[in-house]
Amino acid sequence: MLDDNNVKADFTDGNIDITISGINEAVASNLLGADIAYTVKDTNKVFAKAITFSGVDRIVDTGSSGAVTSETSDQWELVSADNEVKHSGITFAGMRSLTGGNNTLVGAADNGDSYQLSLTGDITVDSMIFKGIRNVNANTDDTNYTDTVDATGAVTLQGNNAFGVTIDPNGSSYDINFSGIDAVTNTGILTGTTGADTFTVEGDNKLRSKGIQFSDVSSVLAGNDTNIADTVNAKAGETVALTGIAKELITSNILFKQIEVAGTGGENLCRLRLSRYNRDYWGQGLQGQ
Numbered sequence: 001m002l003d004d005n006n007v008k009a010d011f012t013d014g015n016i017d018i019t020i021s022g023i024n025e026a027v028a029s030n031l032l033g034a035d036i037a038y039t040v041k042d043t044n045k046v047f048a049k050a051i052t053f054s055g056v057d058r059i060v061d062t063g064s065s066g067a068v069t070s071e072t073s074d075q076w077e078l079v080s081a082d083n084e085v086k087h088s089g090i091t092f093a094g095m096r097s098l099t100g101g102n103n104t105l106v107g108a109a110d111n112g113d114s115y116q117l118s119l120t121g122d123i124t125v126d127s128m129i130f131k132g133i134r135n136v137n138a139n140t141d142d143t144n145y146t147d148t149v150d151a152t153g154a155v156t157l158q159g160n161n162a163f164g165v166t167i168d169p170n171g172s173s174y175d176i177n178f179s180g181i182d183a184v185t186n187t188g189i190l191t192g193t194t195g196a197d198t199f200t201v202e203g204d205n206k207l208r209s210k211g212i213q214f215s216d217v218s219s220v221l222a223g224n225d226t227n228i229a230d231t232v233n234a235k236a237g238e239t240v241a242l243t244g245i246a247k248e249l250i251t252s253n254i255l256f257k258q259i260e261v262a263g264t265g266g267e268n269l270c271r272l273r274l275s276r277y278n279r280d281y282w283g284q285g286l287q288g289q
Contacts, residue, residue, distance in 0.1 A: 023051060024050065024051060024052065025051065025052045025053075025054070026051055026052075026053050026054075027053070027054050027055045028053050028055065028056060029055055029056065029057045029058070030056075030057065030058045030059075030060075031046075031048070031053060031056060031058070031059045031060070032059075032060050032061075032062070033048065033049075033059070033060075033061050033062070033063075033066070034061060034062045034063035034066075035061070035063030035064065035065045035066060036048050036049065036061055036063070036066055036067075037066075037067045037069070038059060038061075038066070038067065038068045038069070038092075039068075039069050039070075039071060040068065040069070040070040040071060040072055040087060040088050040090065040100070040101075041071055041072075042072060042088065043072070043074075043088050043089045044056050044057065044088065044089040044090060045088075046059065046090065056089075056090050057089070057090060057091065058090065058091045058092075058093070059090060059091070059092050059093070060093045060094055061092075061093070061094040061095055061096075062094060063094075064096060065096050065097070066094055066095045066096055066097075067095065067096060067097040067098070068087070068092055068095050068097070068098045068099070068100075069099050069100050070087060070088065070098075070099070070100030070101040071100060072087075072088045072100075072101060073101065073102045074087055074088045074101050074102060075087070075101060075102050075104040075105070075106055076098065076101055076104065076105045076106065076130065076133075077106045077108075078105070078106065078107050078108040078111070078113055078125060079091065079108055080108045080110050080111040081093070082126045083095075083126045083127050083128055085098065085125075085128060087101060088101075095128055096127065096128065096129060097128075097129050097131065098128060098129070098130050098131070099130070099131040099132050100132070103132050103133055103134040103135065104133070104134070104135045104136075104137070105123065105125075105130055105133045105135070105136045105137075106136075106137050106139045107136070107137065107138040107139040107147055107180065108139065109139050110145075111145060112145035112146045112147055112148070112182075113125060113138060113147050113148075114147075114148045114149075114150070115136060115147075115148070115149045115150070115178070116149075116150040117149060117150060117151050117152050117153070117165060117167075117176065118152065119152050119153070119167070119169065120167070120169045121133075121167040121169060121174070121176060123136065123176075133176060134174070134175070134176055134177065135176070135177050135179075136149075136176065136177070136178045136179070136181075137178075137179050137180055138161075138178070138179065138180030138181050138182075139180055146182045146183060147180060147181050147182050147183075148181070148182065148183045148184070148185065149165075149178055149181050149183075149184045149185070150184075150185050150186055151165050151184050151185065151186050151187055151188070152165070152167075152186060152188075153165045153166050153167050153168065153188075154166040154188070154189055154191065155184065155187050155188065155189065155190050155191065155214070156175075156190075156191040156192075156193075157190070157191065157192050157193045157197065157209060157210050157212075158177065158179075158193065159193065159210060160210050160211045161179060161180050161181055161182070161210065161211045161212055162177070162178065162179040162180075162181070162210070163177075163178055163181070163184070163210075163212065164176065164177045164178070165178070181212055182211075182212065182213065183212065183213045183214075183215070184212060184213070184214045184215065185215045185216055186215075186216045187214045187215060187216050187217045187218075188216065188217070188218050189218060189219050189220075189221065190207075190209075190214055190217055190219070190220045190221070191220075191221045192209075192220065192221065192222040192223050192230060192258075193210075193223060194223050194225065194228075195223065195228060196223075196228045196229055196230060196231070197209055197210070197222055197223070197230045197231070198230075198231045198232075198233065199220055199222075199230075199231070199232050199233070199256065200233040201232065201233065201234050201235045201238070201251055201252045201254065202235060203235060203252060204252050204253045205217050205218065205252065205253050205254060206252070207220070207252075207254065217254050218254070218255070219254060219255040219256070219257065220232075220254060220255070220256045220257065220259075221257045221258060222256070222257065222258040222259055223258060224258045228260075229260040229261050230258060230259050230260055230261070231259070231260070231261040231262070231263070232249065232251065232256050232259050232261070232262045232263070233262075233263055233264070234251040234252065234262065234263065234264040235251070235252055235264070236264060237264075238251055238252050238264065239251065240262055240264055243255075245257075247259050247260065249262055251264075
């Protein structure tokens with residue numbers, strides 16, 4: 001147990017507790033504390049309560065405000081157990097705030113993780129708040145697990161199961177990149193890639209693209225390259241309405257922009273006009289304005 005310059009050592013085999021005071025360095029494989037600030041100095045080495053600990057494998061904080069700051073260039077790796085993360089050879093359990101390292105968070109390979117993104121760019125997993133993260137890799141291809149992001153900000157597709165979210169706290173804009181993600185909630189505005197994208201609508205404000213299911217979608221802005229066709233597959237039985245603006249349509253409460261091809265029930269029924277002066281083509285189930 002940690003205290004200022006004090007370490008309480010538990011010799012379990014002999015059932016003996018010893019408190020050692022006035023030390024600056026110690027070797028310990030497991031540390032237990034409450035509401036402690038830990039600084040990772042190197043692999044298996046941390047500084048806490050004025051003591052540098054080496055050979056550390058695991059740290060458990062039983063309080064509500066345990067914090068870890070890393071001075072290493074290692075990534076953070078989620079493990080299957082809740083509220084646990086591995087970093088620089090150390091498994092941290094029960095921490096509230098974590099920052100530093102190489103700003104990369106990797107998901108558990110044998111678990112579906114949920115990432116909640118705040119307006120300030122903090123990412124919460126279970127009860128852990130990661131600060132300064134720029135890249136998240138969900139790290140699982142197992143279809144039995146679903147990795148989910150509760151997004152905020154502007155979401156931009158980057159490729160299969162990959163997208164970026166633009167965060168703009170205090171006018172300082174930056175992107176957080178996600179890969180290996182299966183589902184996104186609170187999407188808002190979704191921007192497509194520079195290539196040919198297909199958006200398959202699954203219900204009100206819900207669609208799938210690049211292997212990701214997006215919910216709470218208000219609008220989609222596809223690429224504007226006239227040599228590449230972006231496609232909307234509307235849900236069967238739902239109306240597809242042209243807005244009167246070039247390459248725009250509305251279906252299932254989603255406004256789509258810069259779309260070249262649209263269809264419903266898996267069948268392409270129209271090619272939207274490429275400019276204001278070109279003709280609209282539509283078939284059954286499409287409404288033109």
